[in-house]
Amino acid sequence: MAQIGAIQALAARSVSKVRVLLTAALLCLAAPPPVTAQTPVQTASVASARVMPEATRIAAARLGDHGDKTRFVLELTRDAPFTILAEATGVAVEMEAALDAALPPAKGLVRAVSVRPGVRAGHLRLVLTTTGPVRVLLAEVIPPRDGMPPRFVMDLAAGQSGSGTGGFSVLTPASASTLKPPVPKEKPKPPLPMIVIDPGHGGQDPGAIAVGGAFEKDITLAMAKELRRQLLATGRYRVALTRDRDVFIPLRDRPALARTKGADLFISLHADSITSRQVRGLSIYTLSEKASDREAEMLAQRENQSDAIVGMDLSVQSADIASILIGMSQRDTLNQSRRFASLLLKSLDPSIAVLPGPLRSAGFAVLTAPDVPAVLVEMGYLSHSQDAKLLGSDAHRKRMAGSLLRAVDGYFGR
Ligand SMILES: [Zn+2]
Incomplete structure (x- = not known):
């Protein structure tokens, strides 16, 4: 722990503009030389250097690839305190x-090792350029034996930093000339609910x-953006869109993104069209193996065809949905x-027309994230002149998003 003290003392001299890029739980087992009481802000290495004039020398440096981790080893002529820094x-x-x-x-996760002068006189910085984001699993000086x-x-190890517990980080941007102590731990607040909005098609x-x-792809995107705007304006939610421009996203990537984002709720937006031009109104769908009715079944078939347009096989097997539903019931996802x-x-604005029996279910491919409550909203029929007109209007879009x-808000108890 004296090692940590030394690094923190060093870090306490720092000033500004430093980003914490990496949270690594570090085990520091080395027993550093004593820090004198007169020089409380000096690092152990500086203090000890006065007592032991010979500098530490790095006699050998090597990398080892151990499959799930890459090990960097420096053979030292004597113990030396060190600082781990995040680099771009x-x-x-x-x-x-x-x-x-x-x-x-x-070797392994390290693409190159280079050296440059350290922030302080007499220090050097060994920079490990990695193949991607890495976590520091361990950093220590093993005493001679x-x-x-x-x-x-x-x-x-490969992966994003940030999951460390109880560790510290001393981190600078690549060009920094100062060091900074770890950001004081705040009480972790539960993150705001993440809403993933899925504008259909594209x-x-x-x-x-x-x-x-x-x-439909433009109507759904405009609605998704308006809904995002209204949700973010409350300051109560985080929001992600499966697409925020006119781009094709395969059906399965949409629930996959919801899971990647840690979504608490997934809302897929659509506006259907059918041959009967008299039918209008909004309807809301949840996942089921067997469709609630013939219309819902036909609708799910139409919506699930999206990938076929670009020649992908995306048929959603009834068996797939059956097994997903079992997972959903275990997690209460379907009830949610x-x-x-x-x-x-x-919550619908009274001006919004609703299809008879508006709560329906069918085997929609976009609703298959097993742990994310999800609905598909058919906001109206583009085959109905009034619905089509409304869905293109700003005022209606605001009411729908509202x-x-x-x-x-009701769902999250606000
Ligand atoms: Zn659609």
Whole structure:
């Protein structure tokens, strides 16, 4: 722990403009030389250097690929405190030492090792450029034993930083000339609910075409953006869109994105078209293996065809949905989806026309994230002239998004 003290003392001298890029739980087992009481802000290495004038030398440097981790080892002539730094391109070790060894070639997660002067006089910085984001699993100096010299050892694993617990981080941007202590731990607040909005169709898949010529893909995108605007304006939610421009997204990537984003709710927006031009109104769908009715079944078939337009096989097997539904019932996902669907129906602006029996279910491919409550909203029929006109209007879009916001608020108990 004295090692941590030394690094924090060093860090306490720092000033500004430093980003924390990496949270690594570090085990520091080395026993550093004592820090004198007169120089409380000095690092142990600086203090000890006065007592022991010979500098630490790095006699050998090597990388080892151990499959799930990459190990970086420095053989030292004697113990030396070190600092781990996040670099834009990887991670660095800063140490008061002189380099006598050749730098090792690329191995494992490390694409290159380079050296440059450290932030402070007499220090050097060994920069490990990595193949992608890495986590520091361990960094320590192993004391000499069995005739082996002291060794600095650092283990890297692939992955984002930020999941460390109880550790500290001393981190600078690549060009920083200062060091900074770890950001004081705040009480972790539960993150705001994440709403993923899925504007149906896009790119080569226009979706339904309105009587006036408008495309479903544009109507859904405009609605998704308005809903995002209204949700974010409350400050109560985080929002992600499966697409925010006119681009094709395969059906399965949509629920996959909801899971990646850690969605608490998934709302897929559509506007259907059918041959009967008299039918109008909004309807809301949840996932089921067997469709609630013939119309819902036909609708799910139409919506699930999206990928076929670009020549992908995306048939959703009934067996797939059956097994997903089992997972959903274990997680209560389906009940939550239905709860949101009925809240939405109650929250609708009175001006919005509703299809008879508006709460329905069918095997929609976009609703298959097993742990994310999800609904598909058919906002109206583009084959109906009045619905088509309304869905293209700003005022109606605001009312529709407002209705969805009320339902989201109700769902999260706001
Ligand atoms: Zn659609």
